[in-house]
Amino acid sequence: MSVNDTAAGLPAVNGEARPSGRSAPRGWPKEWSRLGTASLLWFIAAAVTALWADADEWERTGEFASLLAVAGGVLAFAAPLAGRARQTAGGRLKGAAGRLSAAVPWLIVLAIGLIGWEILTAKLNLLPRPFFAPPQALLEVYLDDWPRLLDCLAASLTLLVTGYAIGAVLGVVTGVAIGWSRAVGYWVHPVLRLIGPLPATAWLPIAFFAFPSSWSASVFLIALATGVPVTILTWSGVAGVNSAFYDIARTLGASPRFLVLKVAVPAAMPHVFVGLFMGLGASFAVLVVAEMLGVKSGIGWYLQWAQGWAAYGNMYAALLVMALVCSGLVTLLFRVRDRLLAWQRGMLKW
């Protein structure tokens, strides 16, 4: 078995293009035409938006149409460039071209979806208002209300990162302590069993009452939601470490400190990351609930506020931002894991 072979077999860091089966020189005119189709559909979406009069007055219809046209234009330009890049260029440019061509089916479906959405809402008014907003209503929010949205985003991220970091650190420390020390396990395990399954949001009424501010209460709740899965998974990781790893280190003269920091913790890392991933999901849920019920800023608050004013366009716009941010954070976590756990094979892809 050669090292190079198996190294090549390692899962690629995500985002890297999968090599397509077709050879570049014969494939590229076909790719060109597929990208062209996508481009055409985006132009059609622009035309439908711009030329077909809205059933009701919508602001920013023109801007939305322009945006669609720009997307179509970019794709039209990219088509020949991508073909050439795959043929001649190497490295990064080729990778980008590969990614673009892999995204073509999505670009086509997305354009069709936008056309459908546009027609059903703005053009024909077939869906009940105000619950269904046309796409230009979202654009309107981003163009007109972005300072408030940005403020809320920053507030949410500050709250989330603070709570998550505290929860993650405490979770890892507690998990290692339970896994390592019988005495700690004796006292903490029953508490964890009782409190762990309880959703962190159940603490909400007490937390808002017991903490000096709703912000600190929310930090506590997010830390709790994050800490429980991280603790349990870290613990199970430490408990599951092959005992021969300890034997080896002990015969080589390792101190207990070395056994914890250099054997138990790295060996438990794959489990710790599962815990961090679960904790991240739980922290999103708590963040939104806490912001809807207590904290007077943040995306959760924005959602609530928008709904109160029946501003559904704002709500969808905020939801979209939130989805992107949450997904981005999970991606970030997986990137960190990929880097730290490169030694593992057969990792779950995100």
Place this chain on the structure above:
Amino acid sequence: MVALETTDTAGMTIDVQVVSHGFELHGAPLPVLDGVDLRVEPGELVALLGPSGCGKSTLLRLIAGLEPPSRGSIFADGRPIGGPDPSRVVVFQDPTLYPWRTVRENVTLGLEARGLLRSHGHRVEQALDLVGLSGFARAYPHQLSGGMAQRAALARALVNDPRLLVLDEPLGKLDSLTRLAMQSELVELWRSKGFTGLLVTHDIEEALFMATRVIVFSERPARITADLTIDRPYPRHRGDPVLTELRHRILELLGLAETW
């Protein structure tokens, strides 16, 4: 092969005095070692041979200091063994390399654990050279073949310059060709370094090919049934009629003579 710089080449004396040991299995006592009495002189390579599961590996764990014996005592160079010590290093049947460390980082483990990495770091390259893994220093364990992984485990042991190398069926999981090659490599290593070696195996030919002495154990609880000195020069030859005769005798001792 490159010689590994050594500070103290003398092997260790191991004195096992009437050691008995047992475990508890489902509440019932399970005796594993029964009055084992064994003295290993410096520089010997002693093979412990016996049926599978008879307690040989337990004896090694006691000598390594990973567990204290239930009864009796074990001395290393005249001092009672109170716990693990880097002068007595074990190589297990599974290479048990840390999967999160590269080959080099695995080999540095002992020096790192004792805070000697800065002063003795150069020994890492020597140890890797010695087992022929210099080109794989940056590979991760899952990228290695079984034989390479076991060589890496050997380098991880040798970098500490042990005075006793405890080998617990180190070749047990290798394919037969790699196994034969590594038997010769191990003998050469032992001959060049002068450490005392203890080799647990259930392969009679391996014991005879490698060891200066073969201790034969009974079924569990293990008792020593024979102590044979293999007075043949190195490098040995597998076809040596003296070894063949000894093999026959050991088979008899193990109650397997009818297969001869």
